[in-house]
Amino acid sequence: MKTRKVAAIVATVGLVAGLAACAPAEPAEEVGGELLVWDTGILGRTLENGDPDLENSFIDQMAAKFMEANPGVTIEVVQQGGDITANSAQFQAAAIAGDGPDIRIQYAGGPTISFADFFTDLDPLQGPEVLDNLAGVNVNREGFSADGRLLGMPYGAGNLFTVFQNHAVLEEAGLDPNDPPATWEEMLANGQQVVDNTDKNGFWVANLEGYVGAWAIAALVGGQLGESVFTQMYAGEIPVDDPAMVRAYEAFAEWGASGLTNPDAGQVSNGESTAGFVNGSSAYYLVGSWENNNMLDAFGEDGVSSFFIPTLEGSDYPAMGAGGPEIAISISETSENKELAAEFLKFLAQAENQDVFVELYQTQGSNHKDGDPSKIQNPLLRQQFEQLAQATDGVTFAFDSVMPQATIDLFYRVNAGVFLGSITPEDAVAQLKASYETEIANQ
Numbered sequence: 001m002k003t004r005k006v007a008a009i010v011a012t013v014g015l016v017a018g019l020a021a022c023a024p025a026e027p028a029e030e031v032g033g034e035l036l037v038w039d040t041g042i043l044g045r046t047l048e049n050g051d052p053d054l055e056n057s058f059i060d061q062m063a064a065k066f067m068e069a070n071p072g073v074t075i076e077v078v079q080q081g082g083d084i085t086a087n088s089a090q091f092q093a094a095a096i097a098g099d100g101p102d103i104r105i106q107y108a109g110g111p112t113i114s115f116a117d118f119f120t121d122l123d124p125l126q127g128p129e130v131l132d133n134l135a136g137v138n139v140n141r142e143g144f145s146a147d148g149r150l151l152g153m154p155y156g157a158g159n160l161f162t163v164f165q166n167h168a169v170l171e172e173a174g175l176d177p178n179d180p181p182a183t184w185e186e187m188l189a190n191g192q193q194v195v196d197n198t199d200k201n202g203f204w205v206a207n208l209e210g211y212v213g214a215w216a217i218a219a220l221v222g223g224q225l226g227e228s229v230f231t232q233m234y235a236g237e238i239p240v241d242d243p244a245m246v247r248a249y250e251a252f253a254e255w256g257a258s259g260l261t262n263p264d265a266g267q268v269s270n271g272e273s274t275a276g277f278v279n280g281s282s283a284y285y286l287v288g289s290w291e292n293n294n295m296l297d298a299f300g301e302d303g304v305s306s307f308f309i310p311t312l313e314g315s316d317y318p319a320m321g322a323g324g325p326e327i328a329i330s331i332s333e334t335s336e337n338k339e340l341a342a343e344f345l346k347f348l349a350q351a352e353n354q355d356v357f358v359e360l361y362q363t364q365g366s367n368h369k370d371g372d373p374s375k376i377q378n379p380l381l382r383q384q385f386e387q388l389a390q391a392t393d394g395v396t397f398a399f400d401s402v403m404p405q406a407t408i409d410l411f412y413r414v415n416a417g418v419f420l421g422s423i424t425p426e427d428a429v430a431q432l433k434a435s436y437e438t439e440i441a442n443q
Contacts (some may be wrong), residue, residue, distance in 0.1 A: 213415025223311025
């Protein structure tokens with residue numbers, strides 16, 4: 001784990017020009033003590049040597065600003081490192097041992113709800129004066145129930161699963177990037193045209209960990225069954241082995257076998273995904289809005305654009321996006337400083353501080369009702385918000401944003417296997433159903 005204390009950071013780099021421009025924090029009364037925050041690179045950024053990248057790390061800036069307003073407080077931020085599964089196991093072990101963090105930052109929905117035993121109910125700690133200003137609160141409620149315990153504060157408007165397109169490659173193939181495909185099948189046909197008419201790949205894919213499958217399955221199943229399909233699965237209202245799941249996996253398997261991707265697509269790690277696309281060898285890249293800045297830096301405003309992952313032909317909900325609330329900030333049940341942790345969460349929730357998050361990262365908007373939309377400066381993010389307004393069928397909250405953590409871990413593995421052809425769509429769905437039933441029974 002990469003650890004750094006930020007007690008003395010306030011004076012460093014002039015505390016970053018953007019920090020000085022923030023509205024002053026309202027100090028909590030008689031605040032003092034220490035907080036340990038675990039993040040997994042969601043709200044934090046580090047330099048190559050592991051030190052905080054103050055110019056770009058939101059959580060470090062906010063910790064420094066909070067400590068400046070509250071001199072008796074010390075906040076230590078730890079980047080767990082590793083992948084999602086390893087991070088989750090590490091936190092669970094620490095929580096059971098009673099030596100985990102005061103605050104943990106993780107993905108919203110299932111990855112938060114799975115740790116219900118280890119997180120404190122935020123309702124009495126935050127209160128309606130904070131929570132009523134935030135969108136997406138219920139995705140972090142126990143059981144996805146409107147009256148369930150609030151296990152994490154949602155942060156940001158969420159990410160959207162997108163397809164980035166390299167304009168130069170599409171134009172070389174005789175395709176118009178201003179006319180994106182309306183269906184999954186049309187997108188693959190475009191990819192075939194790229195392969196037939198150029199020496200490029202139709203798609204750049206890095207699916208070793210199965211993450212690409214997560215984004216694709218969300219769109220393909222959501223288009224068939226609606227935006228709430230996976231929360232309905234969690235509640236037992238739609239079976240995990242619904243035929244729509246099999247159909248989506250069949251389409252995903254056909255894509256993996258199509259020859260339209262880079263040949264090593266099943267062996268390339270997600271950590272290598274950006275570099276593989278920006279080298280210009282492919283037309284399309286399925287990922288999410290978190291890549292907005294990388295895409296803009298690599299191609300410029302006129303060289304790249306994005307559209308939502310399209311649905312299958314004949315889907316009942318074709319005007320569908322996928323993604324949704326991504327970030328949750330939780331307080332550990334074992335924390336000895338819950339009131340101080342709650343004050344820090346209230347501070348993070350302030351509209352002006354969420355605006356710093358938006359302005360700094362440019363990957364999603366604010367989920368505060370008073371968030372400033374002018375802070376969205378990345379043209380790709382503005383484009384995605386325009387497309388969001390056109391997604392009249394809603395936004396599918398993804399399978400791996402909903403299910404228990406063990407089922408999510410399996411989901412990634414079967415996604416990787418289906419793409420490679422080592423697991424059949426039917427077997428993948430059967431495995432997911434069995435895992436879900438086991439995990440729900442053990443809750």
